Amino acid sequence: MSSTRRFLTHLALLPARLLGRLPLKFGRALARPWSPLIERLMKRRRVVVDRNLELCFPGWSNEQRRAVRQAHFVQLSEAVAEIAFCWCHRRPLGLDHGRVVGGEHLEAARSDGRGVLLVTGHTTCLEIGARLFAEHVEARGVYRPLRNPVLNQFQNRGRARYGQGMIPRDRLKSMIRHLRAGEVVWYAPDQDFGPDRSAFVPFFGLSTATTRGMLDLARLGRARVVPMYPLKDPNSGQVTVQLLPAFDGVPSQDPESDLLQYNRFLEEQILKAPAQYWWLHRRFKSAPDGEPDRYADVDPTSRS
Numbered sequence: 001m002s003s004t005r006r007f008l009t010h011l012a013l014l015p016a017r018l019l020g021r022l023p024l025k026f027g028r029a030l031a032r033p034w035s036p037l038i039e040r041l042m043k044r045r046r047v048v049v050d051r052n053l054e055l056c057f058p059g060w061s062n063e064q065r066r067a068v069r070q071a072h073f074v075q076l077s078e079a080v081a082e083i084a085f086c087w088c089h090r091r092p093l094g095l096d097h098g099r100v101v102g103g104e105h106l107e108a109a110r111s112d113g114r115g116v117l118l119v120t121g122h123t124t125c126l127e128i129g130a131r132l133f134a135e136h137v138e139a140r141g142v143y144r145p146l147r148n149p150v151l152n153q154f155q156n157r158g159r160a161r162y163g164q165g166m167i168p169r170d171r172l173k174s175m176i177r178h179l180r181a182g183e184v185v186w187y188a189p190d191q192d193f194g195p196d197r198s199a200f201v202p203f204f205g206l207s208t209a210t211t212r213g214m215l216d217l218a219r220l221g222r223a224r225v226v227p228m229y230p231l232k233d234p235n236s237g238q239v240t241v242q243l244l245p246a247f248d249g250v251p252s253q254d255p256e257s258d259l260l261q262y263n264r265f266l267e268e269q270i271l272k273a274p275a276q277y278w279w280l281h282r283r284f285k286s287a288p289d290g291e292p293d294r295y296a297d298v299d300p301t302s303r304s
Contacts, residue, residue: 087158
């Protein structure tokens, strides 16, 4: 990375550092009015959001889907402030920021000393949910390193304020080692990693490529799989991180049944606040053999 690009990246991060040092409610208030502009500028992603909502909620009217899409971009704009806050705020979060509930399910899963693979989904408030959780429970998160080294350092330094440690998603042996040591590793596997690494199981009624990585990790790490999902109250801004009972019998000899448990958990949580799910991702880009590309008519980059 050239020194010029490094300097420009540091310069571009100044607003984020300033935003992150404000009280969270003020940061969100500053970021929220930018949502219409963000929606207009992210034209390609906006059509992906529309197609995802159309695929998942075919019974909704166009007006319903449009309202959720607009609310989604409001949540995205607030997420910018939330991420900056989480990476820059030095003191622990308080009850005005949120809470963690369902801790008894995690304790039950760890009662015999086994590790726990904590699975969640990508939501707009995931960063603040992760911080709330990490301030209550020692855990390691699986993440994708950023290509820009300055941004990656900013991210990792920020998360080091509250996380026990982060594991790059290609360090499988490290994940397994921590799980076998009885630790908690959290992971969001709700992305399309291609048909070779996935099984096609229903998700909102669509046959969807769902990564088998979650099951491989649990099996090799001898861990239980506990679902977790963060949701933000639209009025108070407080985020509730909900822990649920461990998935029944996962991993088993029936991977499709195991992955269906995960997808049904996601569906149930998404329906509580549809605008807070990460609809920007081309979740359905891998289609079963013989089925047409689900994004071909709306996104020319869908094969990339």
